[in-house]
């Protein structure tokens with residue numbers, strides 16, 4: 001390899017492929033040579049696979065047997081900082097490099113040459129005769145200063161059929177050209193006027209821009225109640241990044257990626273950013289990937305995996321709603337996009353902004369410890385004020401059996417309907433009823449493959465297992481005692497609550513928002529836009545309404561069961577309840593109408609409920625932090641979850657017991673192992689699940705110890721092991 005990382009033709013190179021091999025393979029550099037980091041296609045057995053030139057070949061075998069790289073792909077080579085980043089994420093999460101490379105190449109058709117399409121622009125020929133339709137086409141082209149259009153765009157703009165355009169092409173009045181499909185994104189202009197900022201917004205912007213100008217890594221926790229202008233503030237940090245000629249990435253929880261947000265970006269910078277999420281088309285994903293790599297996308301707005309795009313000069317990563325649990329990926333590579341954003345930025349000298357109204361305890365503690373800077377926006381923008389929060393003591397309410405909307409809440413909703421305002425009834429449970437009980441024998445209908453009860457979904461007319469997705473029709477007779485007509489729903493889900501709301505408020509227009517009621521992310525987003533326009537009196541929603549949507553007419557939030565998530569086995573149960581309730585409550589009163597949040601609870605004196613109601617956030621965090629510190633759990637200790645699974649419970653436990661006995665590598669770093677124990681959900685898809693939990697002191701090299709601990713394992717048959725570093729959920 002030469003000093004600038006070039007390999008001459010025939011030189012041996014090590015190639016990392018996306019195949020699960022867990023080592024690099026040696027190939028000869030192709031004709032014309034290749035650079036370190038080049039994306040290449042290599043032969044593997046009878047197949048061609050995607051890979052990256054990772055370094056000089058290892059050699060040590062008969063070189064005449066070495067095969068050649070087939071070709072170098074026409075995309076920007078992987079930069080050193082990206083190779084470093086992937087390696088570090090692999091070490092941190094104990095993931096094989098091949099899986100990391102798959103994560104970093106999630107764009108279809110990377111190995112295809114850039115594809116072409118026909119575009120149309122103004123030509124220099126004269127049409128033989130003019131018609132109204134022809135005139136309109138030429139006017140559109142002139143109006144747009146000779147810009148190119150696709151056939152469809154041009155025909156639509158001019159209001160003509162495509163044959164009119166084709167006719168003009170024949171006359172050379174319109175020119176038809178081939179152009180690469182993956183076009184650069186339009187330039188964003190950071191110097192368009194932003195909004196006039198309030199004093200504390202301007203102060204925060206000043207600090208963030210100063211940080212940006214250092215050109216060094218640094219993380220800032222931007223905390224501010226919903227509606228305080230966090231988005232306005234971080235968009236100014238994005239502007240500064242763009243002025244520096246660097247790229248910015250804004251990460252949002254998948255569902256918060258709305259047209260509303262993109263429109264705001266467009267209003268600020270004059271053009272739309274690149275979008276990266278599961279709803280984007282394949283062509284669009286490929287375009288984003290390529291343009292990011294060649295620096296022709298200045299700003300990407302995306303879901304968590306956007307962090308693995310091949311940025312050329314990344315200067316800023318914003319993680320909005322940084323506490324959101326969807327940033328933790330829990331299948332394949334178990335990574336936290338928030339934590340990895342910090343890692344990536346530290347490697348490439350970028351800034352990080354973690355924005356939230358209710359930060360995670362991890363980020364709060366990092367700010368306390370001085371590792372992150374903290375900026376607070378204390379008031380809502382304009383006349384919007386924080387909602388008034390009140391408990392509804394369910395012990396004192398007169399409830400009819402099988403109903404969940406208390407008389408006090410009912411009255412509050414009625415008031416809103418009369419005033420033409422919106423109410424949100426929040427319940428964090430999908431489906432109709434969480435339990436179907438046989439009133440004859442007491443049987444609760446469970447999934448055949450999982451240790452989970454099946455949830456009735458009336459909308460789908462089926463029972464569904466929320467673990468494995470298995471569905472079955474609602475039986476007529478009890479599967480256990482065969483008695484007919486005794487199966488009854490127990491407890492509410494969103495669908496049942498909607499039914500109650502329809503009966504209680506027959507005059508109201510009711511909209512249900514639950515992730516499973518929509519065929520696609522796009523359909524769901526369209527519905528959200530409609531509701532934001534005011535097209536509903538009552539919104540009935542699950543967790544997904546808590547995330548960053550702006551409903552200007554919403555002035556009442558009723559939380560049906562504030563106690564629901566207080567009692568998880570999860571160490572973060574209190575934190576999650578606190579965040580969720582405050583986020584949901586924050587939906588109310590964003591515009592010029594004051595909001596109110598009513599929490600139905602049987603435990604108004606519970607410390608978490610009291611902290612939510614009093615708004616004493618620092619108090620809540622301090623108490624929660626003290627408890628975690630005393631217990632030595634995150635963020636004051638380290639954890640890793642190990643899940644073993646297999647078709648037979650016995651052998652799975654045998655492996656777990658052997659691991660617990662042979663824990664020397666863990667003891668060496670002062671770590672303890674708990675278990676094996678049946679996982680909270682002991683069976684999923686017919687596989688028995690056993691958990692071990694590793695607890696280590698903060699700062700202990702937990703990954704290294706775990707790697708040494710599991711290395712000698714030889715898993716027999718169909719037993720699988722997954723390691724989750726810093727687990728977020730315990731299931």
Ligand code: ADP
Pocket residue numbers: 195196197198201224225226227228229230231232233381
């Ligand atoms: P957050 O991200 O903290 O929830 P936003 O940035 O979305 O807050 O601001 C809430 C609303 O107030 C938005 O509609 C936003 O455009 C508006 N807003 C915030 N700050 C200003 C400002 N300085 N001038 C005008 N409008 C503002």
Ligand code: ZN
Pocket residue numbers: 447448449450452465466467468469470684685
């Ligand atoms: Zn199941």
